[in-house]
Structures are given as structure tokens and as C-alpha cells.
Amino acid sequence: MKAIQFDFTLPRYALGMAVGKVMSRALWSGLSCTRYLEIPEPDLPGDEWVRIRTLYGGICGSDLGTIRLNTSPYFSPLTSFPYVLGHEGIGHVVEVGSAVDDFRPGDKVVVEPLLWCVPRGVSPLCGFCQRGEISLCENVTNGRLAPGMSIGFCRDTGGTWSDVFVAHGSQLYRVPDGVNDLNALMVEPFSSGLHPVLQNFPGDDETVLILGAGAIGLCVLASLRALGSRSRILELARYAFQAEAAKRLGASEVVPVSRGIDVFEEVAERTGARVMKPIVGRPIMVGGVDRTFECIGSTISIDNALRMTRAGGRAVLVGMPGTTRLDWSSIFVKELEVCASLAYHRAEEYEGARQSTFEIAFRLMQRGKVKLDWMVTHTFRLRDYKRALEMLTHRGRHGVIKAAFVFDR
Numbered sequence: 001m002k003a004i005q006f007d008f009t010l011p012r013y014a015l016g017m018a019v020g021k022v023m024s025r026a027l028w029s030g031l032s033c034t035r036y037l038e039i040p041e042p043d044l045p046g047d048e049w050v051r052i053r054t055l056y057g058g059i060c061g062s063d064l065g066t067i068r069l070n071t072s073p074y075f076s077p078l079t080s081f082p083y084v085l086g087h088e089g090i091g092h093v094v095e096v097g098s099a100v101d102d103f104r105p106g107d108k109v110v111v112e113p114l115l116w117c118v119p120r121g122v123s124p125l126c127g128f129c130q131r132g133e134i135s136l137c138e139n140v141t142n143g144r145l146a147p148g149m150s151i152g153f154c155r156d157t158g159g160t161w162s163d164v165f166v167a168h169g170s171q172l173y174r175v176p177d178g179v180n181d182l183n184a185l186m187v188e189p190f191s192s193g194l195h196p197v198l199q200n201f202p203g204d205d206e207t208v209l210i211l212g213a214g215a216i217g218l219c220v221l222a223s224l225r226a227l228g229s230r231s232r233i234l235e236l237a238r239y240a241f242q243a244e245a246a247k248r249l250g251a252s253e254v255v256p257v258s259r260g261i262d263v264f265e266e267v268a269e270r271t272g273a274r275v276m277k278p279i280v281g282r283p284i285m286v287g288g289v290d291r292t293f294e295c296i297g298s299t300i301s302i303d304n305a306l307r308m309t310r311a312g313g314r315a316v317l318v319g320m321p322g323t324t325r326l327d328w329s330s331i332f333v334k335e336l337e338v339c340a341s342l343a344y345h346r347a348e349e350y351e352g353a354r355q356s357t358f359e360i361a362f363r364l365m366q367r368g369k370v371k372l373d374w375m376v377t378h379t380f381r382l383r384d385y386k387r388a389l390e391m392l393t394h395r396g397r398h399g400v401i402k403a404a405f406v407f408d409r
Helices: 010-019 024-028 061-067 072-080 181-185 189-197 215-226 240-248 265-273 299-308 329-334 358-368 380-394
Strands: 002-006 033-036 048-060 088-096 108-111 162-166 172-174 209-211 234-239 253-256 275-278 285-286 289-294 309-317 339-341 348-350 354-357 375-378 404-407
Touching: 002 380, 010 024, 024 380, 033 380, 048 108, 048 181, 048 380, 061 380, 088 162, 088 181, 088 189, 108 181, 172 358, 181 189, 189 215, 189 348, 189 358, 189 404, 209 215, 209 265, 209 299, 215 234, 215 240, 234 240, 234 265, 240 253, 265 275, 265 299, 285 299, 289 299, 289 358, 299 309, 299 329, 309 329, 348 358, 354 358, 375 380, 380 404
Parallel strands: 209 234, 209 289, 234 253, 289 309, 309 339, 375 404
Antiparallel strands: 002 033, 048 088, 048 162, 048 404, 088 108, 108 172, 275 285, 348 354
């Protein structure tokens, strides 16, 4: 089968780092770590596993960070090379192991990609997995599988950037009636925005700032409104099409981020805060918003989140950073609460019960509280991956919110 594979070797990495800075397309030309090639379909790792034929494979910012070699070396012991990229997807079950009772060939499913204790065959479960907090699993390098925090970062499972991949039966969610394919594809990124909101839900009297109007920032906004938040929500947006999407999803105000606009002054004007200029360096803010959701992961964006949150406020870090250098003075001067959010889990408190983030996402879609299929603005055949990655590199020029690879049905 054809697949897009990431294979780390020092020579490929060094070449990509040297050439990619001046010619980004070199990073996916086959000279660096990302290659388009023919590989065998992955084997079922056990009788509790299924084989899935991909319908759509979503393109996530973490995939792009990997291809661009921006990911922190922190993750290298937690992955296994070579791996097929892609952890977002929807597909049809085409083969089931003998111990799988709940699914049959032909079922249309979405896969929760995290490779926690149960898919790995680890017993007893680690303390986090016992509580359902599977994103914090302590066994992502143990068990029957090669290291990898999720499908798409493990050499044994394949990924959704290929015709076929494998998943454990415990990872499957049947697509319910009334949820179309593109909404189902958005369940994984939506869950990545839903989880931090469920864990950090604001009061209706709060002013919330979302930094970033890419797919995850918009999913945070969608989650707030779908769960019934009446807080005042400010959304930072770089491009006009992102601003329109934010308004559609219920942003109270959109703060433009473009050359010639002072974002600090814009936020200060909307919150009654004061902007002050240090002798050298970036502005500081006295006052600000009650709660921030940082959804980009860049040094500047994280720094802005800390500086724009009022004293005693909370900054929620959702965007996955690479290696950053930050001035942490805001945390101490303002006694900020700073927390991070990783993916999703199965211990969300919602409507009086503990549920998985995916279950809640599907329920909100079925109830008509959220509709996100329109966010998938671009689809590509896998063989057109170079054009896809080039367009995503210049997403502002092409109006890309969410892109995906589409496969034959």
C-alpha cells in the first residue's frame, strides 16, 4: 500500500534542518525524514485488534510540526521509527480479530488513537489508566507494541496517512446515525478542544481569550459554546477567513493579528487593562482577561497568553510547543494558574457521569449542538501530498482551516 512515512535518521534529519530553512519543500521531497512510498499493510498485533480501511485521514498541526522537524526531542524515546503519519481518521473495519465481539467488517468507525495500557496488553493498568486518564498513560513504551503515544507515531500500527491501519477494539467508536463522515473526522480534533474546556470551564461572568484561530483554537471556541458557556470570548485571528469562522462559532469579538496592529493595545482596550513598556523587551499588561486558552504552541503565543491574563487568572496551554525560551516573570508577578491539556481521556465529568471525550463529542453532534464538517476546507489524494503540504505551509494564502487526505471508498 502507499503511505507517508516518517523515518528518523541522523543524516536525513541533518539534511532537513540545513535545507528546510531555505526550501521547505525539501522536508517532504524524500531527502529528509518524510517519504511517500510503498509498504506492506501492518499485521494485527493480536486477536483483539481490527484492520481499518481509511476513508479520510486528517492532517494535524502535530503532523506538520513533525515533518518540519519542529517537534521537541523530548518525544523521541516515546516514538518508534519508521512510522506512518496520521492519527485523525474515519474508516471501515475490514478485518476483526477472533476476540473482537462488538465490531464487524463493514462498520464505519472513528478511532481514539491513544495507545494506553489496554491496547498495549499491559496488566495491571497504570494508575492513570485505571482512572480513565489515558492521555497520561505511563506505559507508552511497554507491552506488546513498539513505543508510541498514539497511532500515527508507532511503527506497529500504521497511521491514517495510508490505505490501511490497525487499531485495538477498545479504541473504536462506531459512527452514529446523523453524523456525516466529515463531522466524524472532526471528532478527534474537536475532542482536543473539548477536553481542556471540560477541565477548565469558565464562569459566565468571565472574559476568555483564545489565542489562535486554527483548527484547535476554533474547536476550543466551538466547545465553549456547545457546552453552553455564556462567557465573553475574544478570539485572536490572523486571517480574514479565520475571523469569519470564529464569528460563525460564536466568538463575542475577534481581535485581528496582522502587521500594524498592536495586539496588546487591542486586548487592553477591550478589557480595561493597561499596557506598560519595559526598558527593553516585550510589553506587559496590568489587568487583562480572566482565562486564556493558548492554541498555537509558539514561544510568542505562550508568552502573550501569560502576559494578557490578569493577576490570579488561569492560562490553559493547549497548543503543543516545541522547544521554547520564555520569560516566566508573569506567572510569579500575577500568581497565575498555568495548566496544560494533552489530547483527551475517558474520565470527563459530564451530565452526572464519567465519560470519554469522544462520547461527549459525538453526543453534542447528534444533538445538533455543534456542526464542524464545514471546517474541512481542503481534501487531497495521498499521491498529491506535496501539494497538500505546500498549501498548508501557506494556509493563509489558500484559506485552509482543516485539511485531510481522502481515500477510495
